Amino acid sequence: MGRSQELRGGPPPKDPEVFGPNADDTGCGILHVDMDAFFVSVELRRRPELRGRPVIVGGAGPRGVVSSASYEARRYGVRSAMPMSKARRLCPKAICLPPDFAAYTEASHAVMEIFREVTPLVEPLSLDEAFLDVTGAQRRLGRPAAIAALIRSRVAAEQQITCSVGVASTMFVAKLASTRAKPDGMAVVPADRVLEFLHPLPVAALWGVGERSAEVLGRLGLRTIGDVARTPVATLRAALGKAAAEHLHDLAWGRDPRQVNPDPVDKSIGTEVTFDTDVADHEVIRRTLLQLAGTTATRLRRAGMMGRTVGIKVRFADFRTISRSRTLMSSTDVTREIFRTAWELFTALGTRERIRLLGVRVEGLLPADAGVWQPHLWEPRYGWREAERAVDAALERFGAGVIRPASLITRRSPDKKRGVGHT
DNA sequence: TCTGGGGTCCTCAAACTC
């Protein structure tokens, strides 16, 4: 969940007069709402006795990372995406909780529902943040800053979660503004003061600049967004490529043509797993790929989508990561077909190396009812697809785990992270 | 220190098509 505040927004030069809640919000129809330490906040609702204490939500296994940290834990240097082992070292007193995505998803739906009562133009970015275009809601609900305040108070009152809101004329600036407002605050960037807001910020605050690009820009002597703005696009292009150069130069001048899109379509669906300990046994790998294919296929069917390209991702013990993919004759959402392709892609690698992570992904998605699915000539009218749909229905009714491929049935309860199917 | 899992988008090269 997000990069650290230092990297993202730099030291926030808080000036309530200029970028505070009372700044001029004329023409600032875009809101970016970001929940504060969302996963932790959801946990604290049901465990209020933990309030005020350092709390970390993260993977419990030996290779888990921090998903969310309370502000008390952040004081010790704990950050999201940090290995849990390091987080525990930095803050031994922290209470560490395993993630409960079902609870976070439910809380997220409730919050998004509040947003949709304000405007239909809501674009969720993840479970804990969303863009809202409130341009059309102003006659009904008042100025953008007033709408932002309304949202903040409703989320706090109805969900017992604080959030921060950025109010601006573009999505990019609204996002930076919400970062500056954290925690539990609001920032307004007046349309005529965007450059004043943007240019002192570090280059890493630009959307699309991560560690690598920041390093490249640093070698050019570019430290702030203002530096990027004043650099000829041709120079940026030579360093970063055409698309990135033009994109960053535009953002640096406050130009962001994107509009809030309430119906973004999924382009791929996939599942991956990191083993607790590296695995070289091909039988374990085969079973893991079958399980990953099954999960992916189930998610595809649940989403009503099919895809034509099947890909695998393999991360070796030394963290080298490769991917392989193959485009099929027609789209699929069938476990057997996805697994068969994934296994063929894997065996074609001819590797015996120890593996840390395996992933299966299906790309090139189309709605399943788009009529693009073509059964093969030799495929029976009612085949695996129908069988798997029946399994979906049974799982829906009787719960996860009641049905699974015979090759995944083990005497022990399955634990994919230890390698599927040790018997 | 030792790096999750879900994704998107871009670049580049090779293969393919016209």
Add this chain to the structure above:
DNA sequence: TCTGGAGTTTGAGGACCC
């Protein structure tokens, strides 16, 4: 029929986002 070039598709890899 062969060939070169342009455009498109595919596949791999990497950077980045939350």
